[in-house]
Amino acid sequence: MPTINDVARAAGVSPSTVSYVLSGRRPISAQTRERVQAAIAELGFHPHAGARALASSRTNVLALVVPLRADVSVPVIMQFATAVVTASRTHNHDVLLLTKDEGTAGLERVAHSTMVDALIVMDVERDDVRIQALRNLKQPSVLIGLPEDPAGIVCVDLDFEAAAAEALRHLAGHGHRRIALVGPSPAVYKRGTTYAERFLTGFTTTSAELGLETMTHPCEPDRAGVRACLADIDAQLPGVTALVVHNEEALRLVLEEVQASGRRVPADISVVAVCPRDVALNMPLPLTSVDIPAHDVGGLAVETAMKLLDGRPTEPVRLLPPTLVQRESTAPIAG
Amino acid sequence: MPTINDVARAAGVSPSTVSYVLSGRRPISAQTRERVQAAIAELGFHPHAGARALASSRTNVLALVVPLRADVSVPVIMQFATAVVTASRTHNHDVLLLTKDEGTAGLERVAHSTMVDALIVMDVERDDVRIQALRNLKQPSVLIGLPEDPAGIVCVDLDFEAAAAEALRHLAGHGHRRIALVGPSPAVYKRGTTYAERFLTGFTTTSAELGLETMTHPCEPDRAGVRACLADIDAQLPGVTALVVHNEEALRLVLEEVQASGRRVPADISVVAVCPRDVALNMPLPLTSVDIPAHDVGGLAVETAMKLLDGRPTEPVRLLPPTLVQRESTAPIAG
DNA sequence: TGGTGTCGTCGAAGCGCTTCGACGATCGGG
């Protein structure tokens, strides 16, 4: 492995000049620059990451903390992760993958040992203990999600309140008045993942605003849970004409069970899903959905981290506006 | 951030002694060791990863290359990834996440810049161009999968040939003679992901050995594809009594379409799936399955990487024996 | 034409750690 000294010698310049060619932090004549670049190419020189980190206190690595066996759906996690990795690469950064189960210790380990420049944390809970830990680190961090008290930490996420409003407005626009929310499993609420609550809030608020008759119901993502949920809905909101499903795991089962009950989507009952685009498209019927733009959120998280690292100004909380795409699972109310 | 010098001063020893306490590479008296450890704890000292890497040429980081929009199913990728991360942690290593789409360049980048000690590469294809690149790196690598010519690179994977044999033996043991394989999509074969071929080989070989009447058919994982596939099977192998499904995406649809054709599982037709345990369990009916032990394979990959780093001997190719678990989708042949 | 800048480059001083050789002290064996 050639070092910067080898390059310098080959190019007939000093090592610092090579460094400046690489970093562009000082002006270098075109001539010299070319000689140096030629030498770099010829020798196949790659700066040693450790040495660079030591000298510059910059690692060009971001930590990404993902939930392990989360209630968060696996495809969504993967979408975030790949978005973060690809976005990081465009900023010349790499990604160190941590799992949530290492908890606070993992964050502190990589931060204290200066392995990363910044941290991106997924699946934050309402009173996540990790938040205080993050505040104490010298590296900045970006949360994907929105805890109770985000003071001092930048957050990005989909605007789930607006997402619920969007779903209801769409249905109301089609004449629906009796609408039920099939929510995440009780465990998700219990855990305090706030996106569930935020969606719920948006749902009830908008319902009131629009004067709809609605109800909400959590739902275990197995057949029994879905059946129970739908039964409750039919009992408490007879003649329901639309469902908003904010539960990816249960989505398919909801469709099956609705059909099993003799109702057709969308003729008898409309369904709006809240899920990533490709999930909505891969259902038996292409679903009208409010997209969970994991890719955008992941990219935004990285973008935000870069801003923080550059000392550029940043909004403390950035919630992406939702977009609803009408597909084949919603229709104007019959009759 | 305290440095090793601060610790040394606080403990009244030299920096090298602190280092030896940390690494255990030289004997240190119990007394000294305790003083040093106390100082470390009190100051909250964490060695600087870059400095350590520079001095020791060891980063304690593993690269993991995952497919981005693979034909490999997302849950399987996640299982591998989390297995690799957790296993790495038990060996005091972290994981740098790379995506396959960076190709050869990504591998070379992290290797040449000495960001990682070893590489673990998923989703290798028959003549994967990355393999030659890996051979030229100074860091060792472990493939998850089995290319055409694995010379010089260690591979770990499930023994897919044996998996097919296992599935057929199980069915034959239940009296089935006419058995069809519902394989991965044509794209998977085309791409040259060898697990598909290996399964196919095992299937046909064992079929011949056992004197079964079998056929094989690739399958697009959408409703149309599944229908076409099943239609072909019924046409070419009328009276088929068992299906082996090696296609996670299509699995659910296969079950639905079989049912739609008026046949019951397992009364009229038995089904053996090849998929991770939890996928088999999350179907409408718990499926008899040959497990894809992503967790074990991931762990083994890390274990193997550690062996290579320690210079311990290693088998060049390690194929894990499959295990079939009988659940409710297979039964002795009727009549 | 003499100052005042800017440009382009160099040298040297670290960044924080590991590791090698050295060295006094302690110990056991002949």
Place this chain on the structure above:
DNA sequence: CCCGATCGTCGAAGCGCTTCGACGACACCA
């Protein structure tokens, strides 16, 4: 009782890079 190991510790030399200050060489404005 002396010699050679072994133990426990230290000092110093790097690992490969960045960055700061310095310093000619010019250019430009007055």
